[in-house]
Amino acid sequence: xxLSGVNYLFGQGIKNIWxxxxxxVASFCILMVSLLLVGFSVLFIVNVNSIIGGIENKNExxxxxxxxxxxxxxxxxxxxxxxxxxxxxxxFSKDEAFAQMKSEMADSEELFQYVGEESPLPDSYRxxxxxxxxxxxxxxxxxxxxxxxxxxxxxxxxxxxxxxKRFISIISITVLTALVIVSLVMISNASRASVEMRKxxxxxxxxVGATNSFVKTPFxxxxxxxxxxxxxxxxxxTLAGYSKxxxxxxxxxxxxxxxxAGSFTPMSGVAAKIVIGYIAAGALISAVxxxxxxxxxxxx
Amino acid sequence: xxxxxxxxxTYSNGVxxxxxxxxxxxxxxxxxxxxxxxxxxxxxxxxxxxEIEPTKGRLQVNGFNLTKMKKRNAYRLRRTIGCVFQDFxxxxxxxxxxxxxxxxxxxxxxxxxxxxxxxYVIDLVGLKDKAYCKPSELSGGEKQRAAIARALVNDxxxxxxxxxxxxxxxxxxxxxxxxxxxxxxxxxxxxxxxHEHEIVQEFGGRIISMQDGRVVFxxxxxxxxxxxx
Numbered sequence: 001x002x003l004s005g006v007n008y009l010f011g012q013g014i015k016n017i018w019x020x021x022x023x024x025v026a027s028f029c030i031l032m033v034s035l036l037l038v039g040f041s042v043l044f045i046v047n048v049n050s051i052i053g054g055i056e057n058k059n060e061x062x063x064x065x066x067x068x069x070x071x072x073x074x075x076x077x078x079x080x081x082x083x084x085x086x087x088x089x090x091x092f093s094k095d096e097a098f099a100q101m102k103s104e105m106a107d108s109e110e111l112f113q114y115v116g117e118e119s120p121l122p123d124s125y126r127x128x129x130x131x132x133x134x135x136x137x138x139x140x141x142x143x144x145x146x147x148x149x150x151x152x153x154x155x156x157x158x159x160x161x162x163x164x165k166r167f168i169s170i171i172s173i174t175v176l177t178a179l180v181i182v183s184l185v186m187i188s189n190a191s192r193a194s195v196e197m198r199k200x201x202x203x204x205x206x207x208v209g210a211t212n213s214f215v216k217t218p219f220x221x222x223x224x225x226x227x228x229x230x231x232x233x234x235x236x237x238t239l240a241g242y243s244k245x246x247x248x249x250x251x252x253x254x255x256x257x258x259x260x261a262g263s264f265t266p267m268s269g270v271a272a273k274i275v276i277g278y279i280a281a282g283a284l285i286s287a288v289x290x291x292x293x294x295x296x297x298x299x300x
Numbered sequence: 301x302x303x304x305x306x307x308x309x310t311y312s313n314g315v316x317x318x319x320x321x322x323x324x325x326x327x328x329x330x331x332x333x334x335x336x337x338x339x340x341x342x343x344x345x346x347x348x349x350x351e352i353e354p355t356k357g358r359l360q361v362n363g364f365n366l367t368k369m370k371k372r373n374a375y376r377l378r379r380t381i382g383c384v385f386q387d388f389x390x391x392x393x394x395x396x397x398x399x400x401x402x403x404x405x406x407x408x409x410x411x412x413x414x415x416x417x418x419x420y421v422i423d424l425v426g427l428k429d430k431a432y433c434k435p436s437e438l439s440g441g442e443k444q445r446a447a448i449a450r451a452l453v454n455d456x457x458x459x460x461x462x463x464x465x466x467x468x469x470x471x472x473x474x475x476x477x478x479x480x481x482x483x484x485x486x487x488x489x490x491x492x493x494x495h496e497h498e499i500v501q502e503f504g505g506r507i508i509s510m511q512d513g514r515v516v517f518x519x520x521x522x523x524x525x526x527x528x529x
Contacts, residue, residue, distance in 0.1 A: 005408045019393045207349065208450065209379035210406040212372070264348045299371075300351060 007216065013221025023194040024226055030190045031230035031286055032237075034183030035278050039238050045172040046265050047228045052165055054263030057087075058133050062152040063142060072147055073123060079145055081126055085138040088128040090175075094119040102298040122149055133165075138176045185288050191223065195293040206300040216291050217299050223290030231282030235275045242274075243267050253261055301327050302348065302458065302491070307357030309343050309513075317343035319513040322355070325491065331482040333493045335510035341493045344510070345462050348491070349381065350374040379407055382451025382488075384480075386463035388443040390435040392440045394444045396520070397421060397431045402451050407454060417453060425449045425479060441472035448479060452488075459483060460491040465499060477503055479503045 017024045063080070065073065073091065079091045098119035102112060129138050135158045142151055195202075204214045246267060302325040307365075309424055318340045325331050331473060335341050345358060346352045350366050351374075359366040361382040369377065371376040383389075390399050401418045422431050425445040448521055451459050465473035476498055477492070484490045494500065499509055504523030509516050 002408055002410065004406065004411045008405055036423075200389070204391055205402075205406070206375075207378060207389065208403045208406055209375045209454075211375050214406055258417050293458050 004039045010218040010221050013218040014062060014225060017219055020194060020197065023190075023197060024222075027194055027286065028230050028233075029189075030186050031227060031282055032234045032248060033267070034186055035231060035234040035282055036237060036280075037184055038176070038179050039234060039274065039278060040241070041172075041176055043238070043242060043270065045168075045176070048168055049170075050265050051263040052161065052168065056239070059127065059129055059132055059135075059154055059158065061127050061129060061142070061154075062092075062102070062140075063127065063138070064149040064152070065125065066147045066149050068147040071112075076145060076147055079127055080142070083138065083141055085130050085134050086127050087130040090126045091127050092283050094121045094123045097121040110227070126267070128155060128195060133162050149292040153240040157229065168233050184285070184289075187285055191290040192298045195219065195290065195297065199297045202294060202297040206298060211218045212298045216294055219290045219294050220287050224287035227282035228279055228284070229277035229282075229285030232275075234282070235278045238268070238274050238278070239271055262290075301325065301360070301362070302489070303358075303360045305358040306348075307347065307354045309340075309352065310355045316513050318347070318354075319428065321510075321515055322357075322472055323515060323518070325489060327489055328484070328487050329504045329506060330481060330490045331442070331508060332409075332491070332503075333491060333508045333510065334495060334497065334500055336495060339510040340513040340514075341510055342495070343513075344491060345460055345491075347457075348460060349383070350377055367485055369478060375406075378460075379454060380457045382448075382454070382456040382459040384444065384451050384459065384461040384464045385448050386466035388467075389449045390443060390446055390450075391407045392432060392435050395432045395434050396449070399435070399446060400450045403450055403453050421453045424452070429431075440468050441475065444468060444472075444476050445479070448476070448483070451492065458487065458489045458491065461490065463494055464492065465494065465496060473499060474502070482524070 065076065068076070077089055077091060078087055097126065098121050102109075105111070127142075129135055135153065135155075139151060139153055142148070202215055246264065249264060302323065304321050305320055306417070307321045308316065310316050314500070321340070333341055333344060341350070347354060348361055348364070350369060352372065352392050354367065357367075363378045364380075366377070373390060374401050380405065380408045390396075391402065397418055400422060402419075404414045404417065405430050419431065424429060427442060427445050427449065430438060430442055430446075434471070438446065444467075447464075448459075451461075459480065464474050464480070470494060480490050480492060481503065501521075504521050506520050508518045508520075
């Protein structure tokens, strides 16, 4: 095809947006609302997962050590660090443990008179488990190491959190799937209505010898442009809305002190993904949806 | 050339629209196809445009064997045919110039060729002053002239006019048929489908009459003018 032909088809696509402006506005609104629905749901789910992740990171397994030499303690630390699911390893000496105990039980100072100055507590390693769903297998690996008296793990906390994660992921997938289906149906109906209004035009094009691609290209361009604009506007609304919500959360000290300020996904971490995701999804769904709606009419 | 050999068309609802029809129309002929509603005229046109397939028989139009041609290649055939319809089938959002130029855009003609050819054809059908009017701003006769300009613009071998006078005043009907005859005089084959016997009698020529999906008459008749003189 000549360059003039390509220019003509792209120009027709753009021109059609204005010529069929009522349907264009309707398609734009439906697409934008659909993108916003899905986008805000994804952001909500991402943040819930992030908060759970934050809580998950607070897990701590305490490994009480036998009376072993310093070299053996260092070797034990290296072995723990080499395990797959361990994210953080901190040594806590028996003196540090005793000092902490004293400070925590400052009101019962008389009790320590009988204990004396030497720490009765064992040395320990405090480790964090990266994926708490693999907690039991990690504990088994730890227990296999020599020089351990006992291992204390937050099993109840892990079980609750694992169940919660599973529940939230099922709910998220269900809600997101439903929203995506509803959005696709809405967008498909909008593009079908838009094409339906121009079926006569398509019929004429086919009678005068237009190829299917010649008929479809302006519709593709039209759908893509509407999709890009809807994606761009939805991005602006989402970013503005998200930043406002974050601002509100950060002003609620009690809220973020419970879940941790760092548990929320920051704006900078999602801004580019939102813009690219919205525009790409908008352009693709709208363009493909519009072209698919023409399929029935190009069979003349 | 158009050639149908023992062509039958049966629709999915069981209706026999064409029954063993054989017609041969040579290049440069002007043929009236007449018949009442349901006679098979529309099916005949739809066959020529490869809108539908024959159930039986062989069909050739402008050198294309339609029996073997794939539907997706129908655009090749249609680029050799100019169509004029009773309801004009003009794109309402485009002016006359763009409606006519659209055919050339479809065949990827250069802008220079479009700029030269389109005004020439619009002038030929007498719509020079209306070139930039939308179809809604034209009279019935002007719309049909615009449709004829569109049918003519890519210099087709065959023009199919399906009831082109159906929506026009009596005076305009005469003008449109005269215009089609002038096009035929330049060598283009014209098939005009009509149910208006007065027009056929007025102009005369080869008449193919259809009834219940069959050809019941195929011969040349004299025009009223010939009979009077």
